Amino acid sequence: MSNSPTAKVLFRVPDNDGGATVETLWAIPLGDDRYKLDNSPFYAYGVSWQDTVLAPTDAQEGLPTFQSVVAKSGNRTVRVIFDPPVSPGNASDQVLQGLVALGCSYEGANPKYMSVNIPPGVELQAVRAYLVQHQAQWEHADPTYESLFPDEA
Template sequence: MADSKVLFRVVGEDGDVHVETLWATALGEDRYRLDNLPFHAYGVSWDDIVLAPFDATEDMATFQHVVTKTGNRTVRLLLDPPVSPGNASDDVLQELVALGCDYEGSNRVRIAVNIPADVSLDSIREYLIARELVWEHADPTYETLFPDNPC
């Protein structure tokens, strides 16, 4: 059960800094197990264990690095139209669930999708591309997956 928050600072392409706090379970020795999906942070996924010492300036545990990857992967979607029961965006989410994923929404448009270790990332990518959705790799990042093919 999540009992803490871990702060992530994410520098965007435009130089803006996004602050995100993820629910986490404290494991001791400044380690935390992430209990929700990231909407801004890259390179972390649900259930990963991270090192996040308390930062007096931030007044909370602040992400330093991943200690243990769990095999979960994260992609993020921007859905149009906004999700509503029975619409095309809801159909996309229900199909992702049928493929073995789960998801979390920051709102009805911005959705983070968890791809468990036993679900093929390639099959999920193929599905998203075939549906012509707006999405991004968050963990692993596009650059990690395709280092020789910059976007």
């Protein structure tokens, strides 16, 4: 995260039961209800680190609440579940360090669940191929699988 003033932006992520998971992401206020995301999403789809979003304050929530993406940063997000959990030197750590060697960065919700940032200069296909090659359990978060493969969704 940066050293700029920060706020939390609320995201409601629909679940399969008709409810929603709430996620709040750190963000830098830009004015006019716009925020630059300052961490990677663990649950939200279609947004990545440093994207600019429109998030007017919701009176009920008491927080800026995601409405739309204003500008994409060029970063992309995949999420990986590691089994066994990542610990120094184990097979999961080696896969994670391989992603770093490709040019990615990551944030961990816990030692099993990582949000991986793919910067603009790194090919998404190279990261996908690496994860498939290492039989990782992962998902597309931004871009979503549905947006990449609309005929298969």
